[in-house]
Amino acid sequence: MAKILMDRQGSKFLVRDPGSDFHTKFGFFKKEGLKAKKGKIKTNTGREFSVFEPSFIDLYRKIKRGAQIIPLKDIGLIVSETGVNNKSKVVDAGAGSGALACFLANIAKEVVTYELREDFIKIVEGNIKFLSLKNIKIKNEDIYNGIDEKNVDLVTLDLPEPWKALKSAEKSLKAGGFLVSYSPTIPQVMDFVNEIRKNENFAYIKTSEIIEREWEVEERKVRPRSQAIGHSGFLSFVRKI
Ligand code: SAH
16 A cells, blocks of 8 residues: 655655655655554654555546646636536546546546547556546547447546537537536637537536646745746536536
8 A cells, every 4th residue: 555755844755665665855764664554754864754645636646647637726627617526427538648537537426538549548547547446437439429428417528629529528418417628729719619609509608717826935935936837728618408
């Protein structure tokens, strides 16, 4: 069972194999200490860390990345706007690294994610195993050709041409179900929303961009962090009616 080590400065390490000594830039931990379920242990140089079992988010932050993953700030809006929960059936495409699909699987009843590229499917399979998720399936299919799942509560799209998946999403979503499209550029948003507006079975809700600004808080030196995350993407929200 993997372990997390964290100190009071927030330095954090994932120890995948507590059966061996673990080396860090602060010195190393002996394997005897790492076996502890919880408590505090010190490196050979005397720096103290707490040991605890990883939670989902500790492991999620360490998943393997092939395709560019969707940032957590954007997942936050998808979760809050759709109210996705433990009764929800979700379809996602393309899987990419499986980041969004795995995050949603941790919340939803079941997730099916579509992906064209076999090399990415291997990465996603590895990430699913690493996160011990049991309610997620990957399909090596083109979502533009259709979605097998019916009566779906949420379809998430992170694709170059999301408007090509509208017919598939329309047939798969239940009435009241959500369609969310994530795109990095405005021409993609325009083409997607224009196609939505032509379809009488969809209601366009809104398009938003989430800008997260992290701050440094160090005594009285309190200011925005100089290196911020740049642009990620726009989120468009639609409901099937
Ligand atoms: N949201 C993902 C990243 C998606 S990257 C994450 O958080 O990890 C976009 C992916 O869509 C790429 O892997 C690409 O291969 C896949 N893709 C592109 N067109 C597709 C299609 N028509 N059907 C299924 N997958 C597709």
